Amino acid sequence: MKKSILFAISLTIILFTQNCTGGSLLTLYAPSTNTNPATDYATPAAYYRGGALFHKATYPGAIGSNAEAVNQGKGCNHAILALFSFGDSSIETAKKSANITKVAFVEYEQLGIFAGFLYHRVCTIVKGS
Template identity: 45%
Template structure:
């Protein structure tokens, strides 16, 4: 009974731990990229990135918004938006949104 309780408690604690967006699901070690959107605008003279971090599912911070990435690079016309997620589950996760445009 004690082993079952320990297993359930551990699973419950890890369920909200550091993770991020991934096209293939969460893994013990992640380093994946994926698409968010694309437009017909083909000029990509500028690139902007914006990131958010998660530590142990306890502390999450950052602004991984498209708007933030656009502002950092001075982009007014978006060509494409992608993301990159890196991390070591369940300890640390980082997701960055990458915007290209002019």
């Protein structure tokens, strides 16, 4: 019984401090641990602006080479219960999905249910030609 309680406490601490695609308490003390492309959503301060139960937002990312935004590709990563993660939200995957060779710009889209712990999706959207 003591081992089960210790395991549950340890797992809870890990989930609340090591979630790289959602909010992470660790980023309050070590900002360099923030690997979220939309850096605002990696800190608990984002929840004070609303969206603790549901949030969906798009953030601008890097600007690519001088290209027209003719095609749009998307690559997404999904996380369920902060335990299971699948998908690929890399820029390369987004480029391949629309056969883009020259990137005009990159955006990041986030969708989170119950502060991103129940379900969280991060998509990289690449526009170019």
